[in-house]
Amino acid sequence: MVEAIDLVDGCEPGVWIDGKTLSASLDLPDFVLNSIFKIYEAKGYGLVSKTINECKYLGKT
Structure with a gap:
């Protein structure tokens, strides 16, 4: 869990994180x-993809 938070926290602006790939690698x-992703979006740090069946995060700060 800490690894996932660190990756989202360190996400570069304009870079997408694919949650499905990440979930498989982090189990x-x-x-x-x-x-x-939604917590970080609510704080204004990035955006969560609104596409159905997708789990992606875009860093913006």
């Missing part, structure tokens, strides 16, 4: 990563 469920 975490997609919904956990999507929740982390």
Whole structure:
């Protein structure tokens, strides 16, 4: 979990993080990563993809 938060926290502006790929490599469920992405989006640090069945985060700060 700490690795996932560190990756999202260190996301470069304009770079997409694919939550499905990340969940497989970190052995975490997609919904956990999507929740982390939504928390960071709510704080204004990035954007979460609104596409159905996608779990992606775009860093903006």
